[in-house]
Amino acid sequence: MFDLIKKLTGAVGVSGNEEEIRELIIQEIKDYVDEIRVDALGNLIAVKKSKGKKIMVAAHMDEIGLMVTHIDEKGFLRFSTVGGISRFDSIGQRVRFKNGTVGAVYYEDKLEDMKDLRFSKMYIDIGASNREEAEKSVKIGDTACFAGEAVKQGDMVISKALDDRSGCAVVVKAIKDLPQTDNEIYFVFTVQEELGLRGAGTAAYSIKPDMAIAVDVTMTGDTPESHAMEVKCGRGPAIKIKDRSVICHPQVRKLLEEAAEKNGIPYQLEILEAGGSDPGSIHITAGGIPSGAISIPCRYVHSPVETASLKDIENAARLLIEAIKA
Amino acid sequence: MLLKELTELNGVSGNEDEVREFIKKEALLHATEVKVDSMGNLICYKKGKSSEYKIMLSAHMDEVGFIVTGYKDGVIKFSPIGGIDERILPGARVLVGDKKIPGVIGSKPIHLQDKEERGNNIKLKGMYIDIGADNKEELERLTSPGDYIAFYSKYTEFGDNCIKAKALDDRVGCAMLLEILKESYQFDLYACFTVQEEVGLRGAGVAAYTVNPDLAIVLEGTTCSDVPDVNEHEYSTVMGQGAVLTLMDRTSYPNKKLVEFIYNTARENNIPVQYKKTTTGGNDAGKIQLTRGGVVVASISVPCRYIHSPVSVMSKKDFESCLNLVKKVLDKLSGDASLIGSFKD
Numbered sequence A: 001m002f003d004l005i006k007k008l009t010g011a012v013g014v015s016g017n018e019e020e021i022r023e024l025i026i027q028e029i030k031d032y033v034d035e036i037r038v039d040a041l042g043n044l045i046a047v048k049k050s051k052g053k054k055i056m057v058a059a060h061m062d063e064i065g066l067m068v069t070h071i072d073e074k075g076f077l078r079f080s081t082v083g084g085i086s087r088f089d090s091i092g093q094r095v096r097f098k099n100g101t102v103g104a105v106y107y108e109d110k111l112e113d114m115k116d117l118r119f120s121k122m123y124i125d126i127g128a129s130n131r132e133e134a135e136k137s138v139k140i141g142d143t144a145c146f147a148g149e150a151v152k153q154g155d156m157v158i159s160k161a162l163d164d165r166s167g168c169a170v171v172v173k174a175i176k177d178l179p180q181t182d183n184e185i186y187f188v189f190t191v192q193e194e195l196g197l198r199g200a201g202t203a204a205y206s207i208k209p210d211m212a213i214a215v216d217v218t219m220t221g222d223t224p225e226s227h228a229m230e231v232k233c234g235r236g237p238a239i240k241i242k243d244r245s246v247i248c249h250p251q252v253r254k255l256l257e258e259a260a261e262k263n264g265i266p267y268q269l270e271i272l273e274a275g276g277s278d279p280g281s282i283h284i285t286a287g288g289i290p291s292g293a294i295s296i297p298c299r300y301v302h303s304p305v306e307t308a309s310l311k312d313i314e315n316a317a318r319l320l321i322e323a324i325k326a
Numbered sequence B: 001m002l003l004k005e006l007t008e009l010n011g012v013s014g015n016e017d018e019v020r021e022f023i024k025k026e027a028l029l030h031a032t033e034v035k036v037d038s039m040g041n042l043i044c045y046k047k048g049k050s051s052e053y054k055i056m057l058s059a060h061m062d063e064v065g066f067i068v069t070g071y072k073d074g075v076i077k078f079s080p081i082g083g084i085d086e087r088i089l090p091g092a093r094v095l096v097g098d099k100k101i102p103g104v105i106g107s108k109p110i111h112l113q114d115k116e117e118r119g120n121n122i123k124l125k126g127m128y129i130d131i132g133a134d135n136k137e138e139l140e141r142l143t144s145p146g147d148y149i150a151f152y153s154k155y156t157e158f159g160d161n162c163i164k165a166k167a168l169d170d171r172v173g174c175a176m177l178l179e180i181l182k183e184s185y186q187f188d189l190y191a192c193f194t195v196q197e198e199v200g201l202r203g204a205g206v207a208a209y210t211v212n213p214d215l216a217i218v219l220e221g222t223t224c225s226d227v228p229d230v231n232e233h234e235y236s237t238v239m240g241q242g243a244v245l246t247l248m249d250r251t252s253y254p255n256k257k258l259v260e261f262i263y264n265t266a267r268e269n270n271i272p273v274q275y276k277k278t279t280t281g282g283n284d285a286g287k288i289q290l291t292r293g294g295v296v297v298a299s300i301s302v303p304c305r306y307i308h309s310p311v312s313v314m315s316k317k318d319f320e321s322c323l324n325l326v327k328k329v330l331d332k333l334s335g336d337a338s339l340i341g342s343f344k345d
Helices: A002-010 A019-029 A131-137 A162-177 A198-207 A250-262 A310-325 B003-008 B017-028 B115-119 B136-142 B168-180 B202-211 B256-268 B285-289 B316-335 B337-343
Strands: A035-038 A044-048 A054-060 A065-071 A077-082 A094-097 A102-107 A122-125 A143-146 A151-153 A156-159 A184-190 A211-218 A238-242 A268-271 A291-299 A306-309 B033-036 B042-046 B054-060 B065-072 B075-081 B093-096 B101-107 B127-130 B148-151 B156-158 B162-165 B188-194 B215-223 B243-245 B273-275 B296-304 B312-315
Touching: A002 A019, A002 A156, A002 A162, A002 A310, A019 A035, A019 A044, A019 A162, A019 A184, A044 A198, A054 A162, A054 A198, A054 A310, A065 A131, A156 A162, A156 A310, A162 A184, A162 A211, A162 A291, A162 A306, A162 A310, A184 A198, A211 A250, A211 A310, A238 A250, A250 A291, A250 A310, A291 A310, A306 A310, B003 B017, B003 B162, B003 B168, B017 B033, B017 B042, B017 B168, B017 B188, B042 B202, B054 B168, B054 B202, B054 B316, B065 B127, B065 B136, B075 B148, B162 B168, B168 B188, B168 B215, B168 B296, B168 B312, B168 B316, B188 B202, B202 B285, B215 B285, B215 B316, B243 B256, B243 B316, B256 B273, B256 B296, B256 B316, B256 B337, B285 B296, B296 B312, B296 B316, B312 B316, B316 B337
Parallel strands: A054 A184, A054 A211, A211 A291, A238 A268, B054 B188, B054 B215, B215 B296, B243 B273
Antiparallel strands: A035 A044, A044 A184, A065 A077, A065 A143, A077 A122, A094 A102, A094 A143, A102 A122, A151 A156, A156 A306, A238 A291, A291 A306, B033 B042, B042 B188, B065 B075, B065 B148, B075 B127, B093 B101, B093 B148, B101 B127, B156 B162, B162 B312, B243 B296
């Protein structure tokens, strides 16, 4: 599982720019599904055909990042954020563009108080000496994500983009390991989740499934002085009760809880007070779609050092398989 | 160019009738079929030589404004409709209701304000509209709660090819769209004049659902902040530097291949073009992009300084750049219709 996570988190796939990660996932799954298609927004939809219930499984491919909006005369790049990035988490980070260009994120020297830090006072330095040189490797509109390889330490993995490449890894694993079932399953790797759950809604509209289960990360309450939250790393995947975008359908929740109980898979229940997830747009699409989610407990979400338990991720895959094969 | 006529009409969100009637009359001269949907969107269909592809062009008819909420003594209390910077309001001239009763936005005079009030901006709740009435009875005779209120501002040409008007956002789009309707293309064209953009992109999604297009381009008036005391990297757009393409905003991430195609089309034809450097704000593309199974979208806009005010300013040259660019793009898509399907990933 770690190798798959390392591979998937390594790809650059800032929201709206999911080409590279999508291609990587296609290569992983193409021998295990009956049909693969990419829709107008870029969602990757892989189908295991059958005559039974239509189930949609969703994990988002995109990650947060930065977009170049201006290149100054001296070759420094100004940027906008794509998705929810903390300005403080960004200071001193390396970011990587799709073509391999790496930049250092820093802030204007004259800033006296960190409280006044704004993205408009920050820039990316790619080591270019002027605008012309910078434009050889980067153009306006290009996006970059945090750089850095996934690291395994004991049971924990530290990486950028565990949100939601760890979910993608779970779905890829499920595609490979799923036994024969009567259900027709649509595995959807969605786009633009970080910009407002956008891809999941259009994918759900074209699939019109009977039920949907998303796999994404959730926050935890197990770090020093953390916000109170029951979810902890290493205690098993979480079954979502609600977040800011969805109250999960009781039957989907029940299905997941029963699958966990029956198969002895450890699980926790998740109530996420901030943030939304793909079921938020899926459940109100096309007349309404019962939706739920399996969440991977993850510390420091949206930072370059997202941290999660490999055992939780493994168990999330087991839980997903048990839930959708029935 | 019908900008004078279009900007002097009133069409505050939810009350687009006057604008719609004017556009409808013009559109009927060129469209194959014209329909108004239940929300008030005006959908003008122009049949193409082939019906294999449908392209939707949209511009919103509505503008920001106000609504009468009640009365206090001899003046009108009001609420804003759409995003308005309240600091620009004191002293603004307005027209109230269908009878277009002239009024002015007033507030407590400066010599009666205490020290603290003077140091701060007057808040919206401290403002009122004065239509010269003596008392509440007269106000009630002339107006009614729920009456729409629009900025009053004459279209004026000045300076080097510049225009001052209210509602350039988005009558510039409407004016371009009416020009485009005169053309005929290989594909089916749906020119959609949408409603209620300023209160949350409400009409466009409904129109896109009905049209179910293969590709959509939104024509807009967008912010322009190339003014003193703004850093160059914070300029959203620059007046006079041509048609504006959106890379990303709060509501949409336009299709990259389509945006690049439009940018290249501009360069090939020596049409001034620029990218919008800020990613705030949003427009109808956001709703259209997410309609049904997803739609390939892009936005082409005219830079407008002091947008959402009675004195928006734009350059006629930018308008020409935008219109030329849209035409060239449509010509190219018409010349090779297979391009239309090629932007999907």
